[in-house]
Amino acid sequence: MLAFERREKILSTLYSDKKVFVAPLASTFNVTEETIRRDLEKLEREGVVTRNYGGATLNERTSEDLPYQTRNTINLEEKRIIAQFLPPLIKDGSSIMADTSSTVYEALQVLQQSKDHLTIITNSVSILQDFAFSSFDVFSTGGSLRKNSRSLVGPSAIRSVQQYNVDAAVVSCKGISMTQGIMDTNEPEADLKQYMQNQARRVILLVDHTKFGAVSLVKTFPFEQVDCLLTNKKPAEEWLDFFGQHEIDVIFPS
């Protein structure tokens, strides 16, 4: 039995019972209580459980969130660098649209700390979940829950997006190419993004350096629509020229 295997089993017990105890776990897995405690400690650091004397209870709010969270920690540093550039571009009290991407998610976390009030319209379930107890006004687009993601898409989401006119759309993508434009991996989200862009006065695109030149399945909207691009490394000269031609403000760490 490997460590992560054990933790997975602990998690599954947690999901069904909402709580676990140190001593029984230790004996079922044939490890010392120390090990179990360390497991629970780890789970607590990840925000999944709260420990109490003799065991731990599940944190409802992140109940099924583990896969997302791990995915979210990939390139987290890059995403945070990008996120730092967003607050100066957003005025307190303004309204924004946010798509379902971990980059945008990180950026909103930073906004939450630096702004008093914002109105957020989003199709991301993760954002809904995280802002349930914030002071921001949050609107969900509704729509169909896309399989294996926390994204709401489809005609209903599109209709919903069209109801709002916002100051800025904060979106990400899977790849940008000078010839192919801005691309995403799946049709429904790419589609929705296009409508988001359409309802916003300004379009702010968040792209980390790995997206430059990456080609992906489906085009979203053209570069002409982008007002501002945030990234985590200085792009190559030809990209800077390209952005200049399209009148896109590029922001990157100096």
Next chain:
Amino acid sequence: MLAFERREKILSTLYSDKKVFVAPLASTFNVTEETIRRDLEKLEREGVVTRNYGGATLNERTSEDLPYQTRNTINLEEKRIIAQFLPPLIKDGSSIMADTSSTVYEALQVLQQSKDHLTIITNSVSILQDFAFSSFDVFSTGGSLRKNSRSLVGPSAIRSVQQYNVDAAVVSCKGISMTQGIMDTNEPEADLKQYMQNQARRVILLVDHTKFGAVSLVKTFPFEQVDCLLTNKKPAEEWLDFFGQHEIDVIFPS
């Protein structure tokens, strides 16, 4: 029985009875009265109860606006008992509407294990989150994220609900009374529930025993609309008569 577990159970008794006594608690948990006193002391420090001679009473104010996660673990056993009754009432492949309540949430968890395919329309963020990786089709109503809850409400959610016609509405409430009807603590959710009920061929109401006779702020829909009621304890004879008059099928543990 560990300390935190005992305190949870005390809380759960508090939520259903509004008050507890030291001596009976001590004997049910097989601990000394001192221990119970210390538990109550702790709960008092947390602002949940006020102690008085011989026991403690629940602080009314906090009972309504409980954070979701505490509310969710309270009376979990009762909720699971109710949840068990739902699968036989729902045919595989059918479509249902689900509100934002921990009882309905538990019931859907059970459905997830016993059905191959369902279409769920919900205003609950928690359900969206939990079914992101399931085989069910899930639609979000969208709408405004209600403060300090994981519930989507408002005109946009209502419009959205009206787009769908489903086989069953699975809903809960905060209180039922023969004279006042079915009640909830807040207007927006009560409102939405009414529309949900309206779009469903059958209305299934999930109520634990603490809700019987409990009066709450705002009425939702009348008993005439309810087709089936699931609860965790056999209701009193007058309630059974009452349900009979309204042609409501009542299901409870035998």
Next chain:
DNA sequence: CATGTATGCTCGCTTTTGAACGAAGAGAAA
């Protein structure tokens, strides 16, 4: 080889619990 991770073990510290006893509250009787 060095490095990092996982695990077990020990020891001192904290939390929890029960027992004991005096103090305080409730209710009845004067």
Next chain:
DNA sequence: TTTCTCTTCGTTCAAAAGCGAGCATACATG
């Protein structure tokens, strides 16, 4: 009202259970 009695509370002490830090070992990984 005052007094008396019984119950309930709070405090203190000690024992037991649980915990965290630090160290050592084992094993994989680079």
